[in-house]
Amino acid sequence: MTQRIRRRTERLPWAWFAAATAGGIPVGLLWWLLAPGGLNLITRDPALGEGTNPDVWLPRDLTLAGLFVLAGCLLAVFVTDKSRRPRQEDLLLALTGSLAGAVVAWQVGMFASQLWGAPADTSLNASVAFSLRSLPVLLLWPAATAIGTFAFSLLTLLKHGPEGTAGSVAGGGAPGA
Numbered sequence: 001m002t003q004r005i006r007r008r009t010e011r012l013p014w015a016w017f018a019a020a021t022a023g024g025i026p027v028g029l030l031w032w033l034l035a036p037g038g039l040n041l042i043t044r045d046p047a048l049g050e051g052t053n054p055d056v057w058l059p060r061d062l063t064l065a066g067l068f069v070l071a072g073c074l075l076a077v078f079v080t081d082k083s084r085r086p087r088q089e090d091l092l093l094a095l096t097g098s099l100a101g102a103v104v105a106w107q108v109g110m111f112a113s114q115l116w117g118a119p120a121d122t123s124l125n126a127s128v129a130f131s132l133r134s135l136p137v138l139l140l141w142p143a144a145t146a147i148g149t150f151a152f153s154l155l156t157l158l159k160h161g162p163e164g165t166a167g168s169v170a171g172g173g174a175p176g177a
Contacts, residue, residue, distance in 0.1 A: 032109045035109075038117065039116075052128050060133075064132060065137045065140050070144075073145075075098055075145045080156070
């Protein structure tokens with residue numbers, strides 16, 4: 001009688017990359033819906049509704065930055081889920097997916113503006129159109145994911161110890177005390 005041994009090959013968890021990248025679509029739509037210069041659902045101030053007002057440009061970028069930080073924190077929570085063993089591949093694919101998701105969100109927001117927004121005369125300045133003036137904002141989603149993952153992993157390590165035991169590393173009784 002022959003026995004077959006099944007070997008489990010671990011594949012890269014591409015679901016993290018796909019989920020983070022696909023998450024850029026709702027983030028981009030939310031950016032256009034909430035930001036000044038877009039649909040402007042946060043302030044609803046008519047003075048901030050058009051991109052011709054230079055006071056709109058910074059809040060527009062900050063709205064996208066806030067959405068990226070929120071998305072990065074949510075992704076960090078899911079990557080460091082306690083019900084399974086976290087792996088470095090999960091984090092690497094989540095980080096690359098979050099960078100791709102940030103670019104997707106940026107492009108979806110600008111596409112939504114072209115599709116549903118009023119036409120903008122960009123002869124005065126290119127920032128009159130719904131756009132992102134500060135491109136380093138795109139790095140906030142992966143940065144928030146990395147920092148959040150680090151914080152959750154550190155808290156788990158401090159709570160359970162290096163071997164996953166229930167003993168605390170910080171503040172516990174020292175040997176011989």
